[in-house]
Amino acid sequence: MKKRIYLLYGGKSAEHEVSIRTAFSVICALDFTKYEVTPVYITKDGNWMKRDVLKEPPKTMDELERQLNRDVNGLIEIMRDIAQAKENGEQLPILFPLLHGTNGEDGTVQGLFEILNIPFVGNGVLASAAGMDKVIMKNLFAQAGLPQVKYVSFNRFEWEKNEDGAYDEVEKKIGYPCFVKPANLGSSVGISKCQSREQLQKAFREAFQFDRKIIIEQGVEAREIEIGLLGNESPECSVAGEIIPKAEFYDYKAKYEDGNTALVIPADIPNETYERVKEIALKAFKVLDCSGLVRADFFLTKNGEVLINEINTMPGFTPVSMYPLLWKHTGIDYPELIDKLIEFGCEQYREKE
Ligand code: ADP
Ligand code: MG
Ligand code: MG
Structure with missing residues (x-):
């Protein structure tokens, strides 16, 4: 049947x-x-x-x-x-x-x-919710001791009560350059990079159009490395990939319109860096109680430090998206990947029964 x-x-x-x-x-x-x-x-x-x-x-x-x-x-x-x-x-x-x-x-x-x-198929309620909210996600990562950039967060109420206080706090705790992002969105929507107070004010207004809560992160100059995870209790890791955006950063246009962003798979990184990426990715998967699939995204700084940026519980999934390509290079092609995801979804359901 x-x-x-x-x-x-x-x-x-x-x-x-x-x-x-x-x-x-x-x-x-x-x-x-x-x-x-x-x-x-x-x-x-x-x-x-x-x-x-x-x-x-x-x-x-x-x-x-x-x-x-x-x-x-x-x-x-x-x-x-x-x-x-x-x-x-x-x-x-x-x-x-x-x-x-x-x-x-x-x-x-x-x-x-x-x-x-x-x-x-895929992640359950908790992992999906926690993975979608960048503030909650980073709080959980911090609690688990995972390395990441500095960040602060505000909700609209706090900002409206004391706008200058919010900007002061960002300048004191984070400094420039910084990234301002809506807490609950993906695809780089509403994200700005700021180099000055003026840009920061604009970025706050922009981000608050999409969410009642925003996050401000220290901007790092780093390579962007991503890895795929697949499975439930003991997920497997794909090879790592690197994103080389032509734009100032990996924004919405670069992701979906340009076709200009280069994906390098496998990423040209030392083996020990790959091992570190895997180690952190598996911990992040566990911390958020993920299942099925996750794409974990990292910054690799100039001095070789691996910082986790985020995990995506439903990563881009066209045949030319990073997640399926990572698996293709690991030996699992697109149709087989889909089969496995369906199988892991069924397995997860049986576990719960
Ligand atoms: P999304 O969930 O929308 O993908 P990200 O947090 O991954 O949001 O940010 C989108 C892109 O912005 C990243 O891929 C990266 O190019 C850039 N970026 C985001 N945060 C930082 C940061 N703290 N330092 C440097 N670049 C960043
Ligand atoms: Mg995301
Ligand atoms: Mg991202």
């Missing part, structure tokens, strides 16, 4: 378009003799549209877009499907969220999966 997969994509998030592209790639890579694939498109307003089971992979992204938009409430339909499968003692479908950012990578949709009591 074929394994049923509900592929969730789109989503109420700034990374909606990226998610659509990812879904298209994943569908095309799935073995249709093994899987029965149902796309579930989540609109920007957060409405779920369940589509018909795909007979064959769509040839273009447009074709996927055109495929039957039945305007019923997809979420209710999915819940009905699951209830029915349970009632009939059938094998449960697995949910595969290809969602980034808010409402997709932040634990909210994972909470729904938990309530539905159904297998799903």
